[in-house]
Amino acid sequence: MKASCWTGRNSVKVRDVPEPSILNSRDAIVKITSTAICGSDLHLLDGYVPTMQKGDIMGHEFMGEVVEVGPGIRNGKLRVGDRVVVPFPIACGACASCRAELYSCCENSNPNSGISEKLFGHPTAGIYGYSHLTGGFAGGQAEYARVVFADVNAFKIESDLSDEQVLFLSDILPTGYMGAELCDIQEGDVVAVWGAGPVGQFAMDSARVLGAEKVIAIDKETYRLDMAAAQGYATVDFEEVDVRSALLELTGGRGPDKCIDAVGMEATHGASHLDLYDRAKQAVRSETDRPHALRQAILSCRSGGVVSVIGVYGGLIDKFPAGAWMNRSLTLRTGQCHVQKYMKPLLGLIEQGSIDPTRVITHRLPLTEAATGYDMFKNKKDHCEKVVLKP
């Protein structure tokens, strides 16, 4: 079958690889009908997330039709022919973390948890196509994929919604939603979102659904800010203005009540000397992430507000504004999305029409053109916001 494989730093190639097979009894094999390129795939593409191997299949946002189920899937929980969306974190459904609905912290699904334990202190869940640190699972940018603990990790779609309406339940929609939910939004809140990529856009939509009165998008790409403005959100271009001053101006000097960092480790900064400082530290490996957005969010947030982090960070950051965090009673909340927890309620919101996930799709390509998709998305060519691949 064809699959999009990581073949080295900034290189993805579509290659012929063997078809997946059942390795554990609760596995299922899914014939993929739609898959997408995620912003966090870019951190793998350019090698910022360690432990990639040449030949790894990429992709953790995928859906399709079940073509085979393992003998451990009982009570007809999943059948051949079921149409399913697959959440990116692999959950066993049985450990303490899964029982607490902290699915992305699953204690059993990562066979390489020794590595993630060393980096993160405690192991984290396996993720499809997301380096060997998260288990070394083959990804879903392919014609077929193996779904692990499929009775817990394949979400059945029984209505006739299109692929494009439900595909993002696998990651970016719940991730954006969780970013807003962690903010504990109250009626009348002003919510600022760093990053107007797909996750940022969904964080904004979710903030509005959860009761925010005003939503502010922060980015430097005009087309992304226009996409947010079209939804009625205020915008701040960080290359044109000072973000903190602009946010104070927009909030009558208070600062946003809630701040969402939907950017993560590869943030760029309007002021080039600061950017240079973090890039230099990153280059010599004394800092793994560039936390510009996080620093700005903490410094801009109103006293007593919440900063929610859903942008991906991988290792260690430098110059964390602990003084602002502590002295101004800020709450910092974060997590890789516990996707399984949100799929059903979000499907409801899609069915009601409260959120339209298709609004972020700008490009549809055949799987064979995955490399072009990565290039457009990474380099923001042709106003690329979100790429859907069709095997």
Place this chain on the structure above:
Amino acid sequence: MKTDTRFTSRLRHDPLVRGLGWTSALLGVPQVVAPADFARALGVDDTPRNRLATTAVGVRELAAAAGLLGRPHPAWLWGRVSGDLIDLASLTRALKNHDGRGLGRTVAATAAVSAITATDVYAAVTRTRGSAPMQLTATTTVTEPPDEVYGLWSDLERLPSFMAHLDEVRVTGPRTSRWRASAPFGKTVEWDAETTQQIPGRLIAWRSVDGADIDNSGEVRLEPAPGDRGTEIRVTLRYDLPGGALGKAAARYFGEEPHQQLDDDLRRFKQIAETGEVVRSEGAPGGKRARGEFPQHPARPLTEDELKEAAA
């Protein structure tokens, strides 16, 4: 999960190791502080080259002193031996090119360094050779109640399904069993074990009987986790590693780090207890046969041959 070993503490109280550490410190300080005087005391010329060499030797001595007195390990002793050999080589060269002034002192220094070398070799060999008793501990919590966990663990023949090194455990009697495990460098070790303590739902303890290739013992303690969270499992293994510290260092080089092994074993036990099987990924398809977590297979589906190998 946390693991610990008491290996370094034994050397910390070893009088010979401490003596050598202090010797290093006493020699190192004057060499660094007054290299010219020290060189003259050895009967060699006070040239910039000799002063520099003396300072370098002094720095080396201080490093060895810090190592032997701070975090003692046989590697520091072997480091001293190699340093001695360099010193002897320099002194031999000094003797060969000697102009006669202070020759007696140089000869005496050479004799002293020879004696120190002999002591260092003795210390390094004796502190490396023989066996190194090692204790490993690891702990985890599983959501199952203690009785269930006890049932899984007391089924000894099932241990090889999650313990990477165990090839087979055969129950030979009510309290006895025969264990076969793979050891570094492709060797296999076998031993008979007896169950020394067994309290259902609480504790299983065992030890190898006389004549084992590796004398070992272990215990698994189970305790209900607070807040109705299942069972806390604490495993302790003690064994005399053949080849001592050198064997341990060599084994680690070949990817047999014992702490990590026990941690991984316990993780696989947790997977079995909570999900019923050991989780496999395309990058780590071997399940319990994965010795360490690298090198890995690329994360793409396996070919038929690779599948057969993974299933073997």
